[in-house]
Amino acid sequence: MTTNVVIIGAGQAGVTAALSLRDQGWDQEIHIIGAEGHVPYQRPPLSKGYLAGTEDISDLALCSTAALGNQQITTHFGVAVTQLHREQKVVVLDNGKRLQYRWLIIATGSEPRDLMVPGKELSGLHSVRTVEDADALRECFTNGGHTVFIGGGFLNLEVAAEAARHGSVTVLEVAPQILGRVLSRPAAEALAKHHQQLGVDIRCGTSIRAILGENNKVAAVELEDGERIAAARVVVSVGATARDELAAQAGLVTDAGIIVDEQLRTSDDSIFAIGDCAVFPSVYADSTMRVESVQNATDQARHVASVITKGSLEDYQALPWFWSIQGTQRVQIAGLALPDDDTRVVQHDEATGKLVVERLRDDRLVAVETINAPGPHMKARKTLAASVTHLASQVAS
Amino acid sequence: MSKITFVHPDATEETVEAPANQSVMRTAILNSVSGIVGECGGQAMCATCHVYVEDVEGELPEISEDEEEMLECTADEQLPNSRLGCQLSAETHFNQITVRLPESQV
């Protein structure tokens, strides 16, 4: 029987898994398959430095092809996996190759959620997930004109700050505040204020009826109340959906993502799922969840590498953390807050924009949100990681 | 081109060349030098590119307040010669540098 590890998806999670397996001493074959034709790259700069032109494609690389070669990792790039046969433990690639596995790691990521309104097929509609998406936006921003953003989440707001350097910008958010699901009110308000200073017009509580076109090209966005906002282009970011089709077709349990257990194993013992595509039980949320962040992708990758190489029986419990760069504001979140958790502002300096907000659940600290305050963020990560270990051992006993 | 020597915790050394403006962190990643993670891609947001500068030919930038705050919380202890590898760029800051890698970054 083969001893291969096969990894589907060569993004942040898949590549980290391959490198961590070697790092942790796995000496059998490793194959990594990635549908994108590029050297594996990081996505965060696509809405930040790469979009602004301060970073180029080589700054995005997660590794080099030579580096993977040195580590004896076999790459299949520009190739997609089209089938998974679990009985034979085989994956089939679109170039006709078949690869046998002992362990399979699915790291297929996520994709932008479709906007369910008329006009979504028009040209001039954008979203940012790949290098090509960022290139397309970078090019059309230089034409100036008005950009309308649908969705007031981290990603769209990062892009909006860049768009505001080239032309006028409106952000439409259906909820009463931007970043409502992911940030406390004081932190979200501080960022809204910063965006307004950059010239971004944020309109909350606004729903969209349709996107209107002329000659198959976006011309305006129509709101529920009939108002029309002219647009040279529209950027949509209304969340992402897990790429779980392959897993579902193979009969693995999925539900808006691939369901895994505490060790990140799917309903098939030989198959793991990690990163944006995995739904896992989180001790921080007291429920199952899917997380889209670099931390989640890399920590889950390292966890699975240690399960495979060392037979580790530990549960995945890494502390979630996240960062975003909004204009000049550096946002960091340590831990995980739910929308109903309490909020306590512990530091706010208007001049520097420095803000530290604690989030509490039943008087227990569960997350710390900071703006322009890396020190408090790092300290919070240590405190929160220690407290969850403590909590877990209490539960166990 | 600048030269970067990485000294691993087990004292083995690797020397690689870095083109102008390429950071110590990125050079490690592109050359598969293990021991540097660089999760935030060089934004001074993650502190997983911690190095100890043992020797340098050139002039390193002052440690900014942000970098200092990150260094206070690295996985391995902060020493007087601790730096974030993503903040040190070839040619701009050094012609030759020797950095020792910590035992762990996360």
Ligand SMILES: Cc1cc2nc3c(=O)[nH]c(=O)nc-3n(C[C@H](O)[C@H](O)[C@H](O)COP(=O)(O)OP(=O)(O)OC[C@H]3O[C@@H](n4cnc5c(N)ncnc54)[C@H](O)[C@@H]3O)c2cc1C
């Ligand atoms: C624009 C943008 C900005 C972001 N900014 C931040 C940030 O500031 N901070 C942060 O923490 N996170 C950020 N994120 C989120 C972070 O980048 C993702 O969580 C991370 O990339 C997830 O890694 P992954 O490997 O799970 O998925 P991905 O990186 O998406 O990789 C999955 C790969 O699998 C490939 N694939 C899928 N199906 C197949 C198949 N059948 N066969 C072969 N290959 C396949 C895909 O083509 C893709 O390349 C950002 C994301 C985006 C898009």
Ligand code: FES
């Ligand atoms: S790479 Fe993240 S702090 Fe240097």
